[in-house]
Amino acid sequence: MTTNDESARTARKGPSGTSSRSERTCAGCGKHAAADELVRVVHDPSSGEVAVDLASSGFGRGAHFHPSPDCVAKALKGGLARVFKSKVVGDASAIGEAIVKAADRRIEGLLTGARRAGQLAVGADVVAEALREERAKLVVVARDAAAATRLPEIERAIASGQAVALGDKQRLGSLMSGRGEVAVIAVLHPGVAAAVSQTYRMSGPFRSAASVVAPPGGAGTESQDVRSEEAWSSSEVR
Numbered sequence: 001m002t003t004n005d006e007s008a009r010t011a012r013k014g015p016s017g018t019s020s021r022s023e024r025t026c027a028g029c030g031k032h033a034a035a036d037e038l039v040r041v042v043h044d045p046s047s048g049e050v051a052v053d054l055a056s057s058g059f060g061r062g063a064h065f066h067p068s069p070d071c072v073a074k075a076l077k078g079g080l081a082r083v084f085k086s087k088v089v090g091d092a093s094a095i096g097e098a099i100v101k102a103a104d105r106r107i108e109g110l111l112t113g114a115r116r117a118g119q120l121a122v123g124a125d126v127v128a129e130a131l132r133e134e135r136a137k138l139v140v141v142a143r144d145a146a147a148a149t150r151l152p153e154i155e156r157a158i159a160s161g162q163a164v165a166l167g168d169k170q171r172l173g174s175l176m177s178g179r180g181e182v183a184v185i186a187v188l189h190p191g192v193a194a195a196v197s198q199t200y201r202m203s204g205p206f207r208s209a210a211s212v213v214a215p216p217g218g219a220g221t222e223s224q225d226v227r228s229e230e231a232w233s234s235s236e237v238r
């Protein structure tokens with residue numbers, strides 16, 4: 001992939017000279033990180049606004065920052081304007097919202113593609129079976145589907161960080177071609193599962209704490225709070 005990103009100067013080749021995990025500079029804190037750990041934005045010179053480019057489609061000049069509200073706020077203070085050599089308008093919360101929206105859109109697109117390719121298991125029982133048979137690479141749970149999360153297989157997937165929360169049962173159902181309500185989906189394709197979790201990770205810090213999937217008592221989610229645990233254990237009909 002070729003980009004004309006300002007910060008692509010730090011890109012490194014792997015020892016073999018083949019595909020590298022190229023590095024970019026965070027326009028907020030100024031630290032380097034692998035490109036796939038940073039959010040990419042492009043700039044619209046006419047409006048001065050930035051647009052989130054989670055798929056790193058490579059169009060236009062891009063700037064990057066860590067998926068953290070802190071780095072977004074810092075980037076808005078000057079880093080983005082320096083990369084784009086132009087005024088950048090917008091505030092951190094609007095950019096955070098745009099990241100969450102872009103992430104949801106991308107994940108929905110990935111799930112739709114996976115459905116068409118027959119790479120999904122849909123519905124709690126089928127997902128539980130796919131998990132038992134180790135065919136499921138990632139579980140997507142509707143935020144209002146607490147009951148499904150009490151199935152032992154799905155509970156384990158959540159506890160091991162193998163799950164993301166997305167939309168509600170209605171929304172997941174409509175993604176599955178109007179199947180009515182769908183509580184839980186498993187992605188069977190490893191590449192799609194990796195892309196979904198990577199996209200979800202980018203947006204996680206900008207989602208409200210209540211909606212972040214966190215294993216009860218588990219580590220790794222800074223924004224975890226009590227509400228998220230309650231959301232997963234509330235009694236609710238599947």
Ligand SMILES: [Zn+2]
Binds near residue numbers: 066
């Ligand atoms: Zn940063």
